[in-house]
Amino acid sequence: MKLTYIKQKVEWLRTLGVPTFLNKETIQAHLPCQMVEFPTTYLGLPLSLHKLTRAQIQPIIDKIADQLPRWKADLLTKAGRKFLVQFVLTSMLIYLAMAMDLPSWALRAIDKIRRGFLWKGRKEARGGHCLLAWPKVTRPVELGGQC
Numbered sequence: 001m002k003l004t005y006i007k008q009k010v011e012w013l014r015t016l017g018v019p020t021f022l023n024k025e026t027i028q029a030h031l032p033c034q035m036v037e038f039p040t041t042y043l044g045l046p047l048s049l050h051k052l053t054r055a056q057i058q059p060i061i062d063k064i065a066d067q068l069p070r071w072k073a074d075l076l077t078k079a080g081r082k083f084l085v086q087f088v089l090t091s092m093l094i095y096l097a098m099a100m101d102l103p104s105w106a107l108r109a110i111d112k113i114r115r116g117f118l119w120k121g122r123k124e125a126r127g128g129h130c131l132l133a134w135p136k137v138t139r140p141v142e143l144g145g146q147c
Contacts, residue, residue, distance in 0.1 A: 045099050052100065061109050064092055068113070073121030085118045 028035055039048035039056070044063075046056045067088070073081060093110050096102060 043099075045096070054105075057103070057106050060096060061106060061113070064089065064110060065113050067092075068117055073117060076121070078118070081118050081121060085114050089114045089117065 024035060039046055039050075039052075041047065045060070046052055048056070071084060076084070089110075093107075093114075096110075
């Protein structure tokens with residue numbers, strides 16, 4: 001609804017003959033929003049006209065990893081951890097992937113966090129703790145996957 005309101009205001013400015021790409025003060029007077037320069041963050045995501053650097057993406061991965069200590073994984077069963085991975089950590093990944101083009105290293109880092117929490121209840125799990133290969137776990141349930 002807000003987006004429609006903003007579009008109507010921009011169209012109204014165009015009908016008045018105001019060049020919207022030149023006159024920032026007039027636009028700001030009619031639109032109830034703050035104007036900032038790029039790069040910036042919106043809804044917790046960094047926005048940029050250029051490809052995001054590793055330093056700009058790493059805080060997002062850290063934010064996902066910071067969710068884990070609050071969940072008291074030692075008190076959860078593997079089924080409980082599976083549901084948290086399936087519905088919370090995976091939805092965070094989907095939210096990120098819809099809004100920005102994540103590099104492969106970021107996807108691997110987030111998968112490592114998800115895998116570690118599922119099997120060990122921590123940020124990292126190594127070799128002997130993983131009971132199934134991660135590609136098999138992430139398959140749809142109809143195809144024999146766990147999540």
